[in-house]
Amino acid sequence: MSNLQKILSHAERQCHANGSRLTEKRKKVLSGLLQSDRALSAYELVDYCNKTYDETFAAMSVYRILEFLEQEQLVHKLNLANRYVACVHIACDHQHEVPQFLICTDCQRVKEFSISRSTLGSIKRQVEQARFQLVSEQIELNCLCGSCAAA
């Protein structure tokens, strides 16, 4: 059983536990993200699926599927880049925290990481002082990855 297969069936069990279904189409979209080393736009995924599988994936469907996968915490949407990545903790059993992302603006490679509790804490305090409320602790930063910075 390939690593991809393992991840997919892990995801499937997890969906089942949540009372939802990881259908074939959803699996295929998720596979696309899992096999990519960078963030993909919805339309890139449409192209990928249409090429890889002999099936038609309408853009509309892919958006719906991405929304579902996001709810299931299998993928993350990067709002800064309008792109999607598979969650790096997809095969972990523990509940994971809200992630932060470093996004290479050149090649769309993404590093999912967690900033320290204390840093997050001080950001939250500063937001409170401004009398705003965080909608999400997801923070995205425009970066260059190591190889793009070197070039």
Added chain:
Amino acid sequence: MSNLQKILSHAERQCHANGSRLTEKRKKVLSGLLQSDRALSAYELVDYCNKTYDETFAAMSVYRILEFLEQEQLVHKLNLANRYVACVHIACDHQHEVPQFLICTDCQRVKEFSISRSTLGSIKRQVEQARFQLVSEQIELNCLCGSCAAA
């Protein structure tokens, strides 16, 4: 002389000092942002200008003008919201730092602020550890403003 007029002529002098020109159209787009209490999309500005002035503003022109105003640091582009705001320090003489933004996802009101040096410092260290480089210190956070949170 109205406050708006003061800001505009201040901006004009500043552009002049930079060897660039704040043309009539640019002034009108900037006025639109200055008079709005929330972030506006390029197309909202197109509509605003076309209604307010008896002139045609093509979307293309507004995008170019916004790009110019951003270079001059008179406005900021919010990448998370695909919208623009006038810089709150537009009338200050001192050189200002890279700002951070709290964006209300409900009403698009924006709070421009600066997170503390120490918080920014620890974020930067954590980015370095991940072997990425920050492209910009501008950080944008999805929030609710006070009134939208209350509602």
Added chain:
DNA sequence: GTTGTTATGTTACAACATATCATTTCTAAA
């Protein structure tokens, strides 16, 4: 006044995203 530069106009289209309603597939209860 010509010339080079900057600004704007115009058209077309690429890329990203959602609304709406129809149809199919699945599931669970009768």
Added chain:
DNA sequence: TTTAGAAATGATATGTTGTAACATAACAAC
């Protein structure tokens, strides 16, 4: 095991955001 309801997908249309490419106009400096 049929069937009603829910969930998923299909299909079409349209809305929103942004850029490419080339033309013209305005201006400044020589």
